Amino acid sequence: MLKKFSSFFIAICAILAFVMLGCGPSGVTPTGSTYSGSDVLGNTYSFSLGTNARSASKGDRFSLDLKSRDGKTRWVRGAVQSVNSDGTLTLKPDGGGKSFDVVVNGNNLSSVAGTEGDIVDIKLNDNTIFTPRTFENVYLRANRWSTDQVTTGETWDTGMSILLTDFPTNVSMFEQGRNSFHAEGQRYAVKISGISDRDLDNFTLDIQGIKDNGDWVYLAGVWDRVLINANTPFEMEIPLDIPDDNNVSYNFIDYKEIVLIANNIIKIIWNNTNADEDYGTIPTNIDDWEIIANIRNLKISIIDNERTTAIGNAGDYFFGYQEDGLSVEYKQAVWKLPSNQIANAKQSGAKFEFVMNNVTDITEGSPAFAFIWQNPASGLWWQDMTTISGWDNDENDYVFHDGVSWDSDTKKMTIVISDVIKDNRFAAANEVNFIIACWHMHDGINFEENIIKNIEVFDFRSANIVQ
Numbered sequence: 001m002l003k004k005f006s007s008f009f010i011a012i013c014a015i016l017a018f019v020m021l022g023c024g025p026s027g028v029t030p031t032g033s034t035y036s037g038s039d040v041l042g043n044t045y046s047f048s049l050g051t052n053a054r055s056a057s058k059g060d061r062f063s064l065d066l067k068s069r070d071g072k073t074r075w076v077r078g079a080v081q082s083v084n085s086d087g088t089l090t091l092k093p094d095g096g097g098k099s100f101d102v103v104v105n106g107n108n109l110s111s112v113a114g115t116e117g118d119i120v121d122i123k124l125n126d127n128t129i130f131t132p133r134t135f136e137n138v139y140l141r142a143n144r145w146s147t148d149q150v151t152t153g154e155t156w157d158t159g160m161s162i163l164l165t166d167f168p169t170n171v172s173m174f175e176q177g178r179n180s181f182h183a184e185g186q187r188y189a190v191k192i193s194g195i196s197d198r199d200l201d202n203f204t205l206d207i208q209g210i211k212d213n214g215d216w217v218y219l220a221g222v223w224d225r226v227l228i229n230a231n232t233p234f235e236m237e238i239p240l241d242i243p244d245d246n247n248v249s250y251n252f253i254d255y256k257e258i259v260l261i262a263n264n265i266i267k268i269i270w271n272n273t274n275a276d277e278d279y280g281t282i283p284t285n286i287d288d289w290e291i292i293a294n295i296r297n298l299k300i301s302i303i304d305n306e307r308t309t310a311i312g313n314a315g316d317y318f319f320g321y322q323e324d325g326l327s328v329e330y331k332q333a334v335w336k337l338p339s340n341q342i343a344n345a346k347q348s349g350a351k352f353e354f355v356m357n358n359v360t361d362i363t364e365g366s367p368a369f370a371f372i373w374q375n376p377a378s379g380l381w382w383q384d385m386t387t388i389s390g391w392d393n394d395e396n397d398y399v400f401h402d403g404v405s406w407d408s409d410t411k412k413m414t415i416v417i418s419d420v421i422k423d424n425r426f427a428a429a430n431e432v433n434f435i436i437a438c439w440h441m442h443d444g445i446n447f448e449e450n451i452i453k454n455i456e457v458f459d460f461r462s463a464n465i466v467q
Contacts, residue, residue, distance in 0.1 A: 004180055005169060005335065012238070022209070022382050027356060032048065032049050032050040032051050032052070033048070033049050033051065033052050033053060033262055034045045034046060034047065034048045034049075035048075035053065035104045035107060035108060035109040036107075036109055036389070037109030037110055037111075037112075037131070037135060038135075039109050039133035039134055039135050040133065040134050040135065040165065040166050040167060040298075041133050041134075041166055041321060041325045041326070042325055042326050042376060042381070043067065043068050043069055043071050043133060044066075044067045044068060044196065045064065045065065045109055045112060045325065046061065046063075046064070046065040046109075047063070047064050047065075047104070047109045047112075048055055048063040048064075048216065049061075049062050049080075050067075050092065051168045052281050053087070053089060053104040054082050054087065055463065056083050056089055056103075057080065057083065058077050058079075058080055058081065058082060058083065059080060060080040061077070061078075061079055061080075061309065061333055062077070062078055062089075062091055063076075063077050063211060064076050064077075064091070064102070064112070066124065066130060068324045068325050068326060069321075069323075069324060069325025069326075069379070069381040069382075070323050070324040070325065070381065070382065074124035074125055074126055074128055074130070074389065075124060075127075076092040076093050076094075076122055076124055076125065077093070077094050077190075078091055078092050078094045079091070079092055079094075080092075081099050083291065084287070084289075085287060085290060086290045086291040087104065087291075088101050088102070088103050088291065088428055089104070089271065090105075090115055091103065093122060093123065095123070097121075097122065097123050098118070098120045098121070098122075099115050099117070100112065100113065100114055100115060100120045100122060100132070100234055100461060101113055101115050101119075103137075103139065103291070104124055105137070107362055109136040110135060110253055111135050111138070111139060111161065112132040113132055113138060113160070113161040114132075114159070114161070115159075115289070115409060116159070116288070116289050116351065117141065117143060117157065117159025117160060117161075117226065117289065118159065118160055119160035119210055119214075119257060120129065120132065127237065129325075130292070130326065131163070131318070131326075132162070132223070133163060133326065134163050134166040134167070134298075135161075135165050136296060136297055136298050137294060137295070137296045137298070138161055138162055138293045138294070138295050138298055139158065139159055139161070139264070139293070139294055140156035140157055140160075140198075140200075140262065140263075140264060140291070140292055140293040140294070140295070141153050141156065141157065141289045141290060142154075142156060142282045142286045142287065142288055142289060142290050142292055143156070143157050143159070143288070143289065143303055144282065144464065145289055149271065150271050151268070151270050151271060152264040152267075152268075152269050153265070153266075153267060153268040154267045154281060154282050155263045155264060155265050155266055155376075156263070156264040156266070156292045157261055157262060157263040157264070157281075157294055158202075158260075158261055158262045158295075159261065159289075160210070160259050160261070161454070162210075162259060162260045162261070162262065162298070162300070163257055163258070163259060163260075163302065164258040164259060164260045164302070164357060165252065165257070165258050165319075165327070165328035166320075166328075167299065167301055167302055168301065168318035168334075169298045169302050169305065169318055169319060170304075170316060170317060170318045170319060170456075171188070171302040171303070171304045171307065172251070172252045172253060172330055172454055172456065173241075173251040173253075174188060174219060174220060174242045175187060175242060175250070176242060176243075176244055176245070176246075176251040177242060177243070177244030178241075178249050179241035179242055179244075180223065180239065180241060180244075182258045185303075185305060186239045186240070187240065187242075187306050188220065188239070188240040188303065188304055188305070189238060189239050189240055189302075189303045189305070190207075190222075190234070190237070190238045190240060190260070190300065190301075190302060190303070190304065191236070191237050191238075191299075191301045191303055191323045192205075192234075192235070192236060192238065192262075192298075192299070192300050193233070193234060193235035193236075193293045193297070193298075193299045193303075194233075194234065194296060194297050194298040194299065194457060195231065195233050195234070195295065195297055196228050196230055196231075196234070196293055196294070196295045196398075197228075197230060197231060197293060197294045197295075197296075198230050198292065198293035198294075199227075199228070199229060199230045200226075200227070200264045200293065201225075201227055201264070201278070202225040202230040202264055202265040202266075202279055203225065203226040203227070203228050203262070203263070204221070204224075204225055204226065204262075204263050204264075204265060204266055204317065205221065205222045205238060205240075205261065205262055205263070206218065206222075206260070206261045206263065207220040207221065207222070207240070207258065207259070207260050207261075208259045208261065209249075209252070209254070209255035209256055209257075209259075209260075209303050210256050210257040210258070210259055211255060211256060212256050217248055217249075217255070218243065219242070219243075219247075219250060219358065220242050220252065220257070221240070221241055221243075221244075222238050222239065222240060222241065222242045224238075224239070225242055227263065228237045233297075234251060236345065236368075237303065237406050240302075242317070244402055244461070247421075250329075253330060253453055253454065258317045260300060262295070263456070264293065265277055265279065266281060266282055267279065267280070267281060274362070287313070294401070299400055301381050308459075308461070309463055310460045310461055310463055311461070311462045312354075312462040312463045312464040313338070313341055313465055314335045314337055314338075314341060314352070314354075314434070314463035314464055314465055315335060315336065315337075315463070317333040317334055317335050317336075317460055317463065318333075318334050318336075319332060319333070319334070319378065319455075320334045320435055320437065323381070323382050325381060329437075330439055330454040330455065330456075331355075331438055331439055331452050331453070331455050332435050332436070332437040332452065332455060333435065333436045333437075333455050333456075333460055334374075334433050334434070334435050335433065335434045335435075335463050336432075336433050337424065337432045337434060337465070339449055341465045342429065342430065342431075342432045344465045344467070345417055345427070345432065345434075345465050347425060347434065347441025347467060348418070349418075349419045349467060350390070350413060350416075350465060350467055351414050351416055351417060351464070351465070351466050351467070352371075352414075352415045352417055352419070352434055352462070352463070352464075352465060353412055353414040353415070353466055354413055354415070354436065354460055354462065354463040354464075355411050355412045355460065355461045355462045355463075355465055356411055356458040356459060356460055357411060357458075357459040357460075357461045358457060358458050358459040358460070359411055359458055360408070360411070361408065362389070362398065362406050362408070363398040365441040365442070365450065366390065366391040366398050366441055366442040367389075367438050367440075367441045367452070367458070368387060368388070368389070368390030368391065368438060368439060368440055368441070368442065369387070369388050369389045369390065369436060369437070369438050369449065370385060370387050370388060370422050370435075370436070370437045370438070370439075371384070371385070371386050371415060371434070371435065371436060371437075372384065372385045372386075372434075372435040372437065373387045373421060373426065373433065373434055373435065374427065374432070374433040374435065375426075375429040375430075375432060375433075376431055376433065377429075377430060377431040378425070378429065379431070379432075380423075380425060383421075383423050383425075383426070384420060384421050384422055384423050384426075386420045387401065388393075388400065388404045388406050388413075388415060389401065389404060389406070389413070390400045390419065390442070391442035401419070402419050403415060403416030403418070403419025403420065404416070404419070404420075414448075425464065434463075436455070436460075437455070438452045438455050438458070439451070439452060440452055
């Protein structure tokens, strides 16, 4: 009898183990349909279900794998929480945390974002906290909203799905109060392009800063409404108005994320009075946060008309991204080389030189500069990282890497490219970024007091590839 009981107990344990592997908190990758996509930063996503996305039901297991630019693959497992009428799947991660939405278009994963227009932090298997980055497809959803019960509105909007700093930019702050009424005129604009599948008759933009505690802070907006025609490529510069609020920081570095919200306004009623803007209403058969329109091939950049543009054959720079490709890094300046300069950079003896207008004596503060190159087309994001200059404690002096020199009269640093690039894949690269990074300075006592927050303090004025 004991032998029979033992065999039965072992069998039950085996069954329970199998069930736990398939359905327990750790889960397994569902076998069925897999949908892949990528964000604008080059991170790739693989979304798997045990069934076709259009046939998904509440409770179905899912797996979302993220392969970030540093080559690491992380994942989150969980279950489908709801299937919305527009095909959006709302997913609930194992172990708690906020739900989030995915949208599948054919065989492609076209969006990963927070639910109901919110921003979301997803805890991955290695405890990394990940905010989904922006896809080139963004969705405008039905939003019926109210503020303090006195101001109400109806819009189609993108919610928090567009993270502004996912797009190349060399603007890191706004000047308070610079709007169309300012004595010196309007300074900033958003350049935006894409293709909408619906007419957007009253298109406008807001920019919000998201604090670490999740609070939104209004940083900029647009007074005028813009017309975008359906299925016609558009590209436009939309002037931005910056509020004059002494209680607000307009420095992007002070926020966890900077979000651009694209709106198509249907109705706004201020202070329970007559509608200030009234272009109809969202039909009652359309649920809140249901998809109404899609903008694909989205491109965005912030323009500062008073910024001094870096000149030279390497072009102007933009801020870089951290090694994992998940967030902006203001301590990096990135030059995307034109195709003819990529060829010139591969020539024997070629040099990369750049002028830093704010640096008179480079040993004063002793900034530690690094050089990195990228080939985004081949997924090479952090190649030949080399400290090209910095304080050397052993030498008790500011030193330069072989092939690197500094001219204090012209404020120019020159790098012999072949002395810092050793990876033989550079020879075949047809898309090249050069990065100059500075993480800290040295006062001879304490590095921590001299952390660089923004590389623009050096005021890059020119960058060139020379022979």
